[in-house]
Amino acid sequence: MKVLIISLNYAPEVTGVGKYSAELAEWLALQGHTIRVITASPYYPEWRIKAGYNALTYSTEQINNVSVIRVPFWCPKRPSGLKRVLHLMSFAVFASPAALWQIAWRPHAVWLVEPPLFASPVALFAARVASASCWLHVQDYEVDAAFRLGILKGHVARKLALRVERWLMSRADVVSTPSAAMTRLAVQKGVSSEKAFTFPNWVDTQHAHPNSTDNPYRAQLTIGHGALVVLYSGNLGLKQGLEIIVDAAKLLTWRADIMFLICGAGPAKDVLLEKARDVPNVKFLGLQPKERFNELLSAADIHVLPQLAGAADLVMPSKLGPMLSSSRPVIATANEGTELWSVINSVGVAVEPGSFTALSHAILRLADDPSLRERLGTLGRQYAASNFSKETILLQFEARLRSSVLGKRDLGDRATT
Incomplete structure (x- = not known):
């Protein structure tokens, strides 16, 4: 399969979303899939661009058999409130041309990590034009978190944001989250139970293991x-x-x-x-x-x-x-x-x-x-x-990804007959 991954965070970041997006992409590449990633320059968790990278330009590199496309974005030194929203929006804006350019590559699946939800429209559009499956993976419900934690405020703004979120999520072919509770919330937000999928953040138990020697x-x-x-x-x-x-x-x-x-x-x-x-x-x-x-x-x-x-x-x-x-x-x-x-x-x-x-x-x-x-x-x-076994979780994910891609192909075949 050819898989296009859109993830704000990626290697060489070693924590959070970047770690998991990179491990997923590299594992898929090892299984024989062709992977391209659209991401930003590494900045997390220091909120400072890593030396050797430029957040103002587009660039490409190859990391462990994965083609990585870096796009411009804004990285605030002190992320809070409106700055965080603008930060996420900037990535979505500059990732859009890169995603549209990949339509000609004809990916079988477009896999988007939220946040930012702002990138959902271009992911959905690219997948639709390429006849690909569109998968939204929600690492963090940014809309709910922003209002509950007081980053964003206002009843009208909340109602509008939740409505837009619901519309976007319902149009993805698969919506996954790291936990059962988050998956239930996805269903409450309008995602059909057939499209909802729990995809936990894994751990390599061979790498994280007990060690009783002198530390x-x-x-x-x-x-x-x-x-x-x-x-x-x-x-x-x-x-x-x-x-x-x-x-x-x-x-x-x-x-x-x-x-x-x-x-x-x-x-x-x-x-x-x-x-x-x-x-x-x-x-x-x-x-x-x-x-x-x-x-x-x-x-x-x-x-x-x-x-x-x-x-x-x-x-x-x-x-x-x-x-x-x-x-x-x-x-x-x-x-x-x-x-x-x-x-x-x-x-x-x-x-x-x-x-x-x-x-x-x-x-x-x-x-x-x-x-x-x-x-x-x-x-x-x-x-x-x-x-949380890495191999078990990723094999289950790969099976669901194949199913989603095949399901999309079947729908396309029926539409042309």
């Missing part, structure tokens, strides 16, 4: 062998509620054996650094190379996953799978009844969103109970292997 990060950060490390690793976003980690650390300064490690990059990093300036049990690390990913996960005794209540079932955190796969217990902030709560409540510890007191109590509970840490770590690893 180089502990030596690098001068963390003693007897200390317990509470780790958050990932994007440091302004709307994730990460301040709760520093607040919990402040409550636990009396425990000299508990150290907090915050690893990553993003617009909230300066805020967190300032908040933790006089907090002795908090250390920071920048974004780490993917080659050291497993070492980083294994540096933890406990993983924490803060999540704002307003975003509960609008996005399933992609970092959850690797955390569970590391055989370390996970504490997540999630309201009862959400999908994240259902997962964590069975293999980890779920606490009230926004409550640093509840988070600190959960940390103390695990810190003082090694057998519980081991049991939950084992359960988490088993859950990751059963539900």
Whole structure:
């Protein structure tokens, strides 16, 4: 098959959507498919264009048997509110000519990652003209998230945005999301159940696995062998509620054996650094190379996953799978009844969103109970292997993609007879 992927984020980004879009494209290429990707220059999560790339021009490159087309876009230094909307819109505008140019290539499928939903019209048009299947993959319901988190406001604006979203989603041949709750929401938004598909963010359990050897990060950060490390690793976003980690650390300064490690990059990093300036049990690390990913996960005794209540079932955190796969217990902030709560409540510890007191109590509970840490770590690893296996998930995706493409061909054949 020839597959055209439109994804704002892509390799060499090592976190978030870019990681998964690149792994998907490269896996499909290894299966013998021909893949072209329309994307932006790498910028995430630092919100700074990576050296060697230019966000003002079109360019092409070849990465692991995948043809990559880079398009211009606007990358704000401090993404918030209207700036984030304009950022997404800029990519959609400049990706449109590139997508239209690919119609002559006659792809069998056009695969678009949301956000940005703004790119849906050109993806739908290109797929229609090329007689291709159009697949929309929703990593984040950007419309709902923007209004729930206060980035966008107004009843009329919300009603109009949801109506446009509904119209666009209903016209895709397949709409997928990373979680069952998000897939149910897609159906509520007007996607027929036959078109809806759950496509989880996977984890390579061979790459993210338990490691009991001496950890180089502990030596690098001068963390003693007897200390317990509470780790958050990932994007440091302004709307994730990460301040709760520093607040919990402040409550636990009396425990000299508990150290907090915050690893990553993003617009909230300066805020967190300032908040933790006089907090002795908090250390920071920048974004780490993917080659050291497993070492980083294994540096933890406990993983924490803060999540704002307003975003509960609008996005399933992609970092959850690797955390569970590391055989370390996970504490997540999630309201009862959400999908994240259902997962964590069975293999980890779920606490009230926004409550640093509840988070600190959960940390103390695990810190003082090694057998519980081991049991939950084992359960988490088993859950990751059963539900987030890379090969299983991608084989199921490939089968559905083939089905969608064949279904589109059959419709075309009937239309011409």
